[in-house]
Amino acid sequence: MAFYRPDQVMQEYLVAQIKRLAADGRDGLLERLAVTWVRYDTDQPVTGSGQGAAWGDQRQIYPASVVKLIYAMAAEAWLQQDLLPEEPELRRAMRDMIADSSNDATGLLVDLLTGTTSGPALQGEAWELWQRQRRLVNDWLQGLGWPELEHVNCCQKTWGDGPFGRERVFYGVDLENRNALSTAATARVLEAVMTDGLLSPPACQRLRELLARSLDQAQRAADPENQVDGFLGAGLPEGSRLWSKAGWMSKARHDAAWWRAPDGSPALLVAFSDGAACAKDEQLLPELARQLAAFKG
Template identity: 65%
Template sequence: MAFYRPDPAMAARLETALDALDADGRPGLRNSLAITWVRYDDAVPEAGQGSGASWNQDRILYPASVVKLFYAVAVEQWLQRDLIQDGDELRRAVRDMIADSSNDATGLVVDLLTGTTSGPVLHGERWELWTQQRRLINAWLQSLAWPELEAVNCCQKTWGDGPYGRDKMFYAADNSNRNGLSTAATARMLEAVMTGSVVSPPACRRLQALLHRSLDQQQRRADPENQVDGFLGDGLPEGTQLWSKAGWMSQARHDAAWFQGSDQPPMLLVVYSNGPDRARDETLLPELAKALSSYTNDEDEVL
């Protein structure tokens, strides 16, 4: 069962949006997409209070940098349990991992969370211990007992050129052990952060501050890595408040966004788009956000 109430009118609106986007020079679009879309009635909702619709939301896909959201939440969990030591360098790494999507910062965060380091290939008992430690984040995710997390895999660093040495070996020969998330899992984690229902409310407020994005055009021009242009935030009306984590590489363009207009309840939208054509498509996510963000219950007759 989904963590939101399925809404037939929202499902129809999503189908209409996908039909229009497919017809606009994207044949077979649905095959490359996974979507979870949730709308809330209250301006400050609690977890599980939304209504929504989806497409392929349980499909496990490579999340690219969206996985950094999960690693940031894990940092707060480890700190709460006194498993790692807080400090300026840790906070700098978490900030750069989320705000700037730094892969170097993510590498340090994964090392701290798992007690591992990258390096040459390991063998025997040392290899077994290393792989066991690298799965600690997965073990924590399973302990949450959320159905959406049952098949996810969050155990790898993120890379520019790719893994080497023991990290490459850990991917397995066919890359079967690479990170994997669904839009449903991503949406539930983002909802938990935005509603203060994971780790602790103060920890969630710290995470929210990192996830906040500016839609101001001048600020976006000053920061080419703003995670708004070409992503969901690019299709939102001016004045909208946005919290998000994007992921982009040669085979994927993803985004997980929580957004709220003035005097409006929030929406949650997670879109994974896969394949080289989708990765290059800078208008798909903005157009989808524009089509769905304007939805209200009063518009059902338009569908």
């Protein structure tokens, strides 16, 4: 059962827009795109109050840097339970992980959350313990009891050149242990952040401050890695406010976005597109957001 109320008119509109995008020279898009789209009737929505639609939203997909949203939320949960000490270096890493999508900062956060470190391959009991520790974020997600999180995998660091040593072994021979998220799972987590739906209001407010993106053209031009251009935020109406976390690599272009339109109406949109063609397509996600933001049903 979805965390929102399924809306048939929204569903038909979403399917039509996806098929239109696919027909515009994007062969195979129907199998390579996953979407969760939720709209809210009030400018101060509570958790679970939206109505929405989806396409392939249960598929487990490599999330690239979108997984950093999960790690940031876990860090606030650990802090709330006194499992991590409050310190400036932790906050600096969280900021760089979300605002700038730093992989180095993400590596530190994963180490802190799980009590593990990278290095050469391990053997025997030490290796078994390391693997159990590295799955602590997954254990926490399963403990929430949200059906959307049942099959997710959030246990790997993010990389520029890729994993080495024990990290590479942990990925599995065929990379079967890579991170995996669905758009449904990502959307439910982002909604919880934006509506104080899991953590304390101060913790959610700190996360929202990290996720806030500027739509100002001059600021975007000054920051080529702004996580707006080429992603959902680039298709939003002028005057919108945006909170988001994008993910991009050679075979993926994803985004998880919450925005408030100029009239104050909030909406949530998570779109994962996988494959080399999608990764290079800088118009796909903006156009999807443009069409869905224009929906008036």
